[in-house]
């Protein structure tokens with residue numbers, strides 16, 4: 001374990017210790033440990049089939065672990081579900097709605113078995129579905145259905161929220177509205193574990209990120225810790241008489257030419273830039289369209305997945 005995660009902390013709201021989950025002879029989750037402190041957001045990223053949903057299924061009591069333990073608010077979500085059910089919100093990938101009920105009827109039905117549920121109008125308003133209240137669920141767009149999923153997960157004002165790809169299918173504006181809503185609830189103290197394929201979503205919401213690949217965690221830490229490990233990309237154009245081979249030695253940074261641009265990946269951007277600018281000044285050369293881009297979460301994700309692939 002690295003970073004701030006401390007799987008033995010008593011304070012963790014969500015805790016996973018050495019979790020394994022097999023489906024027959026296939027191992028979907030291969031020994032992961034994670035902990036999420038109160039009021040924090042952990043984003044679980046990963047390639048398709050990495051084991052993210054399987055992990056959420058164990059945390060929400062839908063799957064029994066093959067080995068290892070999970071605790072949510074100190075309880076086993078499978079055997080002690082009743083103890084914590086009213087304090088936990090769940091938004092899974094596939095919600096089993098009755099397509100013939102209207103949005104309002106669906107919310108009313110859920111309100112009946114959700115203690116302390118928000119009023120229907122508030123639930124509709126939160127996800128901007130007020131004008132769709134009388135529409136049958138089967139006639140909603142994919143993005144509207146997703147927003148209905150979300151408001152049902154938030155109906156009882158949960159302390160802990162599990163979100164499996166919460167904004168898949170949402171247009172950019174609706175996605176931003178959902179992030180805004182979630183941020184307000186997180187500021188009020190809600191703890192969240194979410195899975196997502198959108199790096200921007202993790203950047204917008206998460207305190208901690210864990211990247212999964214083939215059942216294992218291959219990177220974890222704060223956003224800053226994870227992106228700091230990605231190289232900075234420096235790129236520019238050289239005059240026709242010059243090529244990447246003319247550049248000075250860049251102390252470990254690699255220079256390559258692509259589509260007429262020189263691209264340098266460096267873990268020491270200041271040193272690399274000083275060498276490049278010194279060389280350009282000495283040769284009277286302009287580094288045209290000079291661009292310096294810090295390592296992104298997406299770079300870290302791609303490097304993590306590629307690194308795992310080559311090491312197996």
Ligand SMILES: Nc1ncnc2c1ncn2[C@@H]1O[C@H](COP(=O)(O)OP(=O)(O)OP(=O)(O)O)[C@@H](O)[C@H]1O
Nearest residue numbers: 023026027028046047048049050051052053054055
């Ligand atoms: N009930 C099941 N029986 C057998 N294999 C399963 C079952 N559920 C999932 N798997 C397999 O386990 C692996 C992990 O699946 P999981 O849904 O947890 O991945 P994921 O990271 O959520 O993927 P995605 O990003 O595509 O949703 C996949 O190879 C999947 O095919």
